């Protein structure tokens with residue numbers, strides 16, 4: 583595998599070039615958007631021309647992030663830039679139309695924390711020990727004396743908090759808390775921001791959870807919990823794509839459960855698979871790899887063709903097989 587460039591090399595490009603585009607992955611989570619915005623705000627501080635795109639724009643639930651109005655859906659006509667910055671994205675085409683709207687960039691920068699990231703681009707920096715891409719960006723800004731404003735701090739804190747399950751996942755380290763402390767000193771209001779992140783859901787999200795709990799399945803001797811969302815249920819409840827983010831955690835919290843799975847019927851004949859594990863012995867990025875996806879050992883995803891029932895069955899069998907390994 584290609585090795586990392588240095589953070590100083592990336593900082594030099596940020597300082598010397600002028601026209602930037604910042605992208606991450608489609609169906610953005612808090613890390614993807616927090617990073618996109620922190621980088622965009624940093625480049626604006628440096629006096630650069632910055633464009634920030636996401637295939638899905640900024641979902642309603644993330645509009646509290648400072649600068650969220652700066653991220654737009656990409657235009658139909660591809661554009662040319664000096665530099666394209668790709669964040670929190672291990673698979674280049676997961677950026678979707680945000681990727682195809684870039685006709686050309688002289689330099690491609692790739693900053694990430696997914697161990698499956700092949701280090702695409704001209705300058706790639708992947709730290710698989712970081713629990714969030716936001717943590718890697720923080721190190722870049724601080725080590726290279728780049729601007730780090732209060733608005734950027736809010737975005738980085740949101741990125742790290744959401745990707746660590748509020749500083750709970752095993753990838754959370756002392757360094758993560760040190761960074762959080764620094765971000766709080768920069769002005770992050772933890773109570774206010776956490777309420778926006780975790781206690782401001784629309785009612786339909788809870789209605790969705792109720793519907794999903796009705797179809798909850800426990801398999802592999804109660805070590806695997808799963809539920810599936812049909813396109814019809816999503817339509818009936820008026821579900822937005824961002825509504826189901828994090829619901830998988832509610833079934834993972836069962837004491838006997840080691841792995842949790844969520845299946846969602848997408849409109850295009852594909853099924854979205856989300857897997858979470860509580861044990862390194864069950865590597866869910868490996869299982870998602872069988873279905874053309876990837877991610878982290880304890881959190882991974884894939885999109886695969888098929889029917890909801892058939893895909894669920896195949897994944898549950900693959901999981902069951904993992905428990906048989908010595």
Ligand SMILES: [Mn+2]
Nearest residue numbers: 613670715745
């Ligand atoms: Mn991430």
